Amino acid sequence: MKKEQVPQDLGPLGKITKEVCYATDSSGKYTTQLSTGWEVKKEALDVAWQDVEARVANAKQKVLNGEASPVLFFMEYRLMDAGILSDYTGFWRWRIKRHLKPEVFKKLSEKKLQKYADAFNTSVADLKTMTVHEA
Amino acid sequence: MKLDFEHQQSAHCESGVTSSLLRKSSGGKITEPLAFGIGAGLFFCYIPLIKINNGPAIAFRTFPGLIFKRTCNALGIPVVRQKFSSKEKAEAALMQCLEHGQPAGCQVGVYYLSYFPREYRFHFNAHNLIVFGKEDDQYLISDPVMETVTQLSSYELERVRFAKGALAPKGQIYYPGDVATISDEQIRKAIIKGIKNNVNQMLRIPGNFAGVKGIAYTGKKIKRWRDKLGLQKAGSYLAQLVRMQEEIGTGGGGFRYIYAAFLQEGFAYTHQEELLDISKLFTEAGDLWRTAAVHAAGIYKGRLGSQADFDQMGDYLIQVADLEKNAFLALKQIKW
Numbered sequence: 022m023k024k025e026q027v028p029q030d031l032g033p034l035g036k037i038t039k040e041v042c043y044a045t046d047s048s049g050k051y052t053t054q055l056s057t058g059w060e061v062k063k064e065a066l067d068v069a070w071q072d073v074e075a076r077v078a079n080a081k082q083k084v085l086n087g088e089a090s091p092v093l094f095f096m097e098y099r100l101m102d103a104g105i106l107s108d109y110t111g112f113w114r115w116r117i118k119r120h121l122k123p124e125v126f127k128k129l130s131e132k133k134l135q136k137y138a139d140a141f142n143t144s145v146a147d148l149k150t151m152t153v154h155e156a
Numbered sequence: 157m158k159l160d161f162e163h164q165q166s167a168h169c170e171s172g173v174t175s176s177l178l179r180k181s182s183g184g185k186i187t188e189p190l191a192f193g194i195g196a197g198l199f200f201c202y203i204p205l206i207k208i209n210n211g212p213a214i215a216f217r218t219f220p221g222l223i224f225k226r227t228c229n230a231l232g233i234p235v236v237r238q239k240f241s242s243k244e245k246a247e248a249a250l251m252q253c254l255e256h257g258q259p260a261g262c263q264v265g266v267y268y269l270s271y272f273p274r275e276y277r278f279h280f281n282a283h284n285l286i287v288f289g290k291e292d293d294q295y296l297i298s299d300p301v302m303e304t305v306t307q308l309s310s311y312e313l314e315r316v317r318f319a320k321g322a323l324a325p326k327g328q329i330y331y332p333g334d335v336a337t338i339s340d341e342q343i344r345k346a347i348i349k350g351i352k353n354n355v356n357q358m359l360r361i362p363g364n365f366a367g368v369k370g371i372a373y374t375g376k377k378i379k380r381w382r383d384k385l386g387l388q389k390a391g392s393y394l395a396q397l398v399r400m401q402e403e404i405g406t407g408g409g410g411f412r413y414i415y416a417a418f419l420q421e422g423f424a425y426t427h428q429e430e431l432l433d434i435s436k437l438f439t440e441a442g443d444l445w446r447t448a449a450v451h452a453a454g455i456y457k458g459r460l461g462s463q464a465d466f467d468q469m470g471d472y473l474i475q476v477a478d479l480e481k482n483a484f485l486a487l488k489q490i491k492w
Contacts, residue, residue, distance in 0.1 A: 022413060022443060033275040038303045040404055041167040043189070043413035045439065051189070051417035053167070055303075061446075061453040062402040066275055068395035068456045072210065100209065100267070101321075105279055108320035142268070 024054050032058025033066065073100060084151060090126030092117070094151050095141040109140035158289035161259050163298040163305045167407030167414060169284040170223045171197060172300025173261045176286055178227070181335035185343060186227070193418030194230050194343075194350035195223030196357055198411055201366040202374045208322075209278055211396035214374070216410035218357065220282035220323060224261065224330060226353065230346035234333030239326040243314055246327030250287060253329060259288040259298075263328040265319020271299070271306045276404060281323040287313070301404055344425040348492050351422070354415075355488045358480065368481040375473030382466045391456035394469070398449045398456075409442025416442065430490050437483035441476055448472035 024044040034040060035057035042056045080097040083089040096106055103114045110117070112133075119125050120137075134145045141148065162179070166172025171192035178186040192198075199218040206213040217223075221237075228235045240246035253260045265281040266272055289296035294307040308316070317327045361367040374397075381390035401410040407417075416438035423431040451469055454460035 022408060022439070022446065027408070033273045034404055037271075037273050038301070040301060041165055041407065043167060043407045043417045049436075051413070051420050051435075056408075059402060061449050062398060064453050064457055065395040065398040065402070065449075068392055069209065069211075069278075069399060070275065072392050076210075100279055105321035108324065 024052065027054040027056050028059035028061075029056060030058050030060040030063065032060075032063040034058060073097070081151060084123075087123055090121050090123045091148055091151050092126060092137060093121050095137070095143070095148065098153060099141050101140075106140060110136045112136070157254060158291065158296060159254065159257055159259055161286070161288040161298065164300070165303050166300040168192065168197070168217070168405045168411065169300050170220065170282075171195065171414070173284040173286055174224045174227050176298065176300065177224075177259065177261055177332055178231075178233075178335075178338070181233075181332070182338040182343075185338065185340075186231075187421060189414050189418035189421050190343070190347070191223060191227050192411070192414050193354070193422060194346045195225075195227040196350050196353035197223045198354055198415045199357055199366070200368070200370045200374075200410075202370050202377070203365055204377070209396070210392075212393050214397055214400045216401055216406065220263065220284075221330075226350070227346070228332055230349045231338055231342055233335050233338075235330060236333050237328065237330040239328050241326070243318060243327065246317060246329075247310065247314065250329055251290070253331065254287065254290060258331050259286050260329045260331050261286055262313075262317060263325035263330075264313075264316035265321070265325060266316070267319060268312070268315045270308065270312050271297075271302070279319070279321045281319050281321055281325055340425060347422045347425055351487055351490075355484050358484045359488065368477045368484065371480065372474050372477035375470040375477065377470075378473065379467050379470035382461075382463055387461050390466070391458075391461075394452040395456045398452050401445055402449055409445045412438050412442030412445060426492070428490055428492070430486065434483055434486050437479060437486070441479050441483065444472065444476050444479060448476070 022044045024046050027042045027044050039055040039057055041053050043051055044054045046052050077097045080094045084091055084094050103117050106117055107114045120129065134148060138145045138148045164176055166175065166188040171188050174191040174195065175186050175188045197218050199215060201215045203213040225235055238249055250260055262285055264283050264285060265279065266283045267277050267279045286298040287295050288298055293309050295310065295313050297306045297308055299306055317325055319325060358367045364370065364373045381393055385393065402408065407414040416435045419431045419435035419438065448469065451472060455465055
């Protein structure tokens with residue numbers, strides 16, 4: 022890639038920092054060039070987030086239908102799988118899977134709910150109501 | 157407290173951290189491409205059964221931590237690396253390090269990294285940064301992918317040092333042990349060692365999933381993604397491939413351009429003419445990865461989508477595999 026060809030499309034990172042790319046100058050020697058982003062990878066990132074949003078919306082609907090507990094919603098919202106959540110809370114995976122059932126979730130102690138709230142960086146009240154404060 | 161430390165932006169976090177931590181003892185000679193190449197950073201791996209963020213697990217670089225370790229080893233520098241189970245001990249060790257005047261490399265997770273744009277925050281735990289001071293409750297951070305220095309409160313730093321999930325950093329800090337000045341002869345030998353290491357890693361690694369064979373294997377798999385996964389999911393998988401290849405920290409072209417830069421710099425120390433020609437092959441490989449990415453974008457944005465388009469996508473990777481195989485074979489044949 023030649024220095025002049027380093028893409029300069031404004032991506033999400035470009036608003037905060039430019040990134041270093043390696044490219045060749047007119048004599049073919051490698052140098053670095055700052056880039057504000059590339060449309061192709063911005064679109065790849067968009068696809069990833071669209072997938073996340075679809076999963077979050079799906080999880081939310083399931084909770085509203087009484088098919089899952091708010092833990093599922095926050096797992097999707099925080100991009101976690103049972104493994105990551107297990108590491109953050111200290112609960113075994115099979116227990117987390119049980120806590121995904123609304124009837125089991127309702128009976129959880131305040132202490133267990135607090136663990137989930139901490140892992141999701143939210144409060145117990147917001148956990149129960151699926152309230153998120155971040156844009 | 158603020159140590160005498162100069163922030164330098166780089167393309168890739170670990171090779172950038174390595175270069176920065178060795179700057180004083182090498183007089184700035186260990187540049188980012190040299191650290192990447194000596195650390196044998198170039199790789200490819202596709203692990204079919206594991207999923208990351210509900211997509212394929214693909215890596216274009218070597219396992220986290222190896223670049224720093226190999227670069228130091230090749231230069232004969234001892235590595236100090238500590239992991240912690242206690243958050244208090246982790247912070248105490250970091251402070252102690254700073255009090256001794258030693259900037260500390262830290263492995264962190266990016267999900268809760270406050271200065272990163274939200275779009276980039278996935279549960280990725282192998283990011284690297286350098287802590288070089290503390291003022292009140294704020295740690296001074298040199299994050300190699302950022303243009304300028306940043307700060308994290310002690311709580312924020314603790315949270316990213318103890319991020320959970322795959323490759324959990326466990327508060328890890330690392331830095332080079334006692335270093336005398338690094339001589340040009342040492343660098344020359346380290347370059348040769350790094351190249352040999354990388355040749356083995358790409359050509360001789362057993363199994364189908366890794367090295368140049370892994371690239372061709374992935375190419376063959378991609379041709380079947382459309383039927384197997386359906387158009388939408390196949391598109392998401394391709395988007396994940398492109399993200400691993402081009403996202404922040406790769407220097408573009410799945411690290412192939414950094415490697416090409418390394419070979420050029422390697423020529424200055426070894427005077428092997430072949431390195432300059434082989435460097436061009438890696439530039440070509442990087443360009444071809446990028447062409448493939450543009451094609452992939454056509455698929456995940458819905459402009460393309462026929463089986464022929466997937467076949468073409470797979471063929472790009474098979475072509476890359478061929479190209480990189482020849483490049484590494486040429487490196488292997490050099491008489492040092």
